[in-house]
Amino acid sequence: MKITRSLNFGLLALAGLAFACGGGEKAAETATPEAAAPAAAPAQEISLEDKYKDDPIYIKGLEKLKASDCxxxxxxxxxxxxxxxxxxAAKYENTEENVTMLAQKVIAGGVGVWGEVPMPAHPGLSEEDAKDMIRYVLLLKK
Known part of the structure; x- marks a missing residue:
């Protein structure tokens, strides 16, 4: 009897964790005439890795982001x-002024631009490393 209770509790905890991490999120789907019609051959999407595999800005920025807590x-x-x-990337143009401003925001931290959850300061991050990360992020503009 106790094993069944423990198993049920474990499954409930696992389901709660999956939901909290986005496992329960569903996008609303609505049928439109365009969606119902057969589409032409879909364009081949190029992955970011393939698109920027030789770009030193992409490589350096991605490496620094992966090594950080971002x-x-x-x-x-x-x-x-x-x-x-x-x-x-969609909000900010890829200009040197924006790179500098955003790098300073990463280092200083802040709140209010994207909601009320504060971004913690990263005072140990050099301005050049922060700029490399921002340059990578701004490459992702569609």
Whole structure:
């Protein structure tokens, strides 16, 4: 009897964890006449890795992001705690002024631009490393 209770509790905890991590999220789908009609041959999408495999900005920025704590709050295409990298790229033009301003925001931290959840400061991050990360993020503009 106690084993069944423990098993049920474990399954419930696992389901709760999966839902909390986005496993329960479903996008609403509606049928439209365009969606019902057969589409022409879909264009082959090129992955980011293939598109930028030889770009030193992409390589250096991705390497520095993976070594940082940024991925605990940000993903390329999906909002977690903070905005997705793609959302940031869509909001800001890829200019040196924006790279500098965003790098300073990463180092200093802040709140209010993307909601009320604060981004922690990263005072140990050099300005050049922060700029490399921002340049990578801004490459993701569609």
């Amino acid at each position: 991925t605990s709050c940000h993903m390329v295409e999906r909002k977690i705690v903070g905005p997705s990298y793609a959302d940031v």
